[in-house]
Amino acid sequence: MREYLPLIIVGAVIGAFTVVFFCAYFILKRRAADDGRERHMKDGELIRRMARYAAPYWKEFALIFVIMVISVAYDVVAPILVGEIEETIQGGSFALRALYRLVAVYAGMLAVSMVCTYFQTLILQKVGQRILSRIRMDTFTRIEQLSHAQLSGIPVGKLVTRVSNDPNAISYLFTNILVTLVKNAMVILGVLGAMLVLNYALTLMVLCFVPFLVIFTLIFQKFSRHVHRQVNDARTDVNSFLSENLSGMKITQVFNREDQKRKEFDLRSRKLEKAKLRRMFVFGVFRPMVYMLFVGSNLFLFYIACRGYVRGTAFLGTAVTGKLVVEFYMYISRFFNPIQAIAEQFDMLEQSFASAEKIFSILDMVPEVVDEAGAIELNEIRGEIEFKDVWFAYNPGEWVLRGVSFHVLPRQTVAFVGSTGSGKTTILSLICRNYDIQRGQILIDGIDIRRIQIASLRRHFGQMLQDVFLFSGDIRSNIVLRSESMTDGEVMRACRYVNADAFINRLEHGLDEVVRERGNNFSAGQRQLLSFARTIIHRPSVMILDEATANIDTETEILIQDSLERMKNVGTMLIVAHRLSTIQHADNIIVLSHGRIVEQGNHQELLREKGRYYQLYTLQYERQRMLAG
Secondary structure, three states, X not given: OHHHHHHHHHHHHHHHXXXXXXXXXXXXHHHHHHHOOOOOOOHHHHHHHHHHHHHHHHHHHHHXXXXXXXXXXXXXXXXXXXXXXXXHHHOOOOOHHHHHHHHHXXXXXXXXXXXXXXXXXXXXXXXXXXXXXXHHHHHHHHHHHOOHHHHHXXXXXXXXXXXXXXXXXXXXXXXXXXXXXXXXXHHHHHHHHHHHHHOHHHHHHHHOOHHHHHHHHHHHHHHHHHHHHHHHHHHHHHHHHHHHHHHOHHHHHHOOOHHHHHHHHHHHHHHHHHHHHHHHHHHHHHHHHHHHHHHHHHHHHHHHHHHHHHHOOOEOOEOOOHHHHHHHHHHHHHHHHHHHHHXXXXXXXXXXXXXXXXXXXXXXXXXXXXXXXOOEOOOOOOOOEEEEEEEEEEEOOEEEEEEEEEEEOOOOEEEEEEOOOOOHHHHHHHHOOOOOOOEEEEEEOOEEHHHEOHHHHHHOEEEEEOOOOOOOEEHHHHHOOOOOOOOHHHHHHHHHHOOOHHHHHHOOOHHHOEEOHHHOOOOHHHHHHHHHHHHHOOOOOEXXXXXXXXXXXHHHHHHHHHHHHHHOOOOEEEEEOOOHHHHOOOOEEEEEEOOEEEEEEOHHHHHHHOOHHHHHHHHHHHHHHHHHO
């Protein structure tokens, strides 16, 4: 019994670590169930869905498989060649020519394996980049299809992470992880087969370590998945914070909140740091465990071989020679090295799975506002708009519009006024079908807007909002958003029509003047005039102005008022304005209060009624007179 004491000690150490791993696993499982952070998608489902992106490149993957078979052959045959070299050197009849021949064969196989690895990497990188582009495009396309309500519920930083960072992890899955896993699996099977052929008894000894290896691997997978989710969530939190606070940095500076925001960012950064340290700890524990099994199997091999050599005994009826020890030592290394490599790949494998789940959660989102079956395309519209008993709520039960009904004739100018929250902007959003109503009906030229293709409907609208968004580029690209075929003459004609040509001509580069992010190198009035120009250049049938004159100076307001008078000839115009002076010439003024229409008519009619509009107008008039005095 004492002669087997070293083997018993090694087995006891491995068994003790196994018990510790099991205890840690059950603790993790209970915590994961409590916080509900486990993935909702199974690994098989994720692999199946990701495989759809790889399917078009099956020929490339088939070629890679052939290359891998050639490369794996080296790993399987090399130990036998080394064993033959060892036997040739140690043999009684040493032949230098035979040694040269064996070394040449070994070197040739090594060279072929290196060439195969080069072409395998080259092909995989090309395929991986194509898959990456397709996933990124699908994700961006789905985000474009989401409704305004869905987009409002997702932080911009999270969407940026889904489109930019997460596809990289999936690309790495195809270019490195899966191929490495397949190759290592082939190596393990090939090595196992070779060991069985050489000596089944020693092979059985090595296989005694496999159950522990499987247990350690499965437990590590659970831990790795858990910490990867924490890292991804923390990274997304940091990105969301940066996206919001970098955009609002001017507000932070104005209110002197730099220290507070710095502390908030430091808190999120430390959370990400701790999550990454936990991931490193999990990985740092697992790999030594695999290495311990590798060392343990070698200790068993050397102990059995040395004991048999000293005592002249056999192991399970088989004599263990020096050649067999060399071959099995190399095979054990080749058996455990792929498993260690798999352990290293688990880190990125779990990150890829976590990223894939987050991407598929976006791709699985069903757009709330979509074309109905058989939706028609309108080549042109007259601009007649009718609301019939429309009820709408952003949140269930919290009605923003309550039974709103009105009729707008083609080429009419209609204004909506009322206090904040009365539903003015909501009406404009519903006309463009940014949201779907819960009750009632909205008609365009007598056709329910739900029967019209969304792209076709919005093509006939031109929107000018209070907060004008300009894209990075130049003035020309911001004006001709819908069509790049516009000539400079057409662009300048639209600019002159809305009085934007004056300040454009003063710029050094004219239409080629650089527009920085969000157009922050232009004043609010200049941005508004540019928005007028990019609306009017496409001759929309219905123009929507939502507080378009709220944040501009008096001089620019005069220019915009003149532009509005000209734009009335283009088509139907819907205006929301707090400055009642800008809507006095509207054909119809609709006054809203708490989601209902309380009165409507032109400016003079509403003043004679001395109702809600009269109160608002009188209040603004008195305020302006006080400011003037």
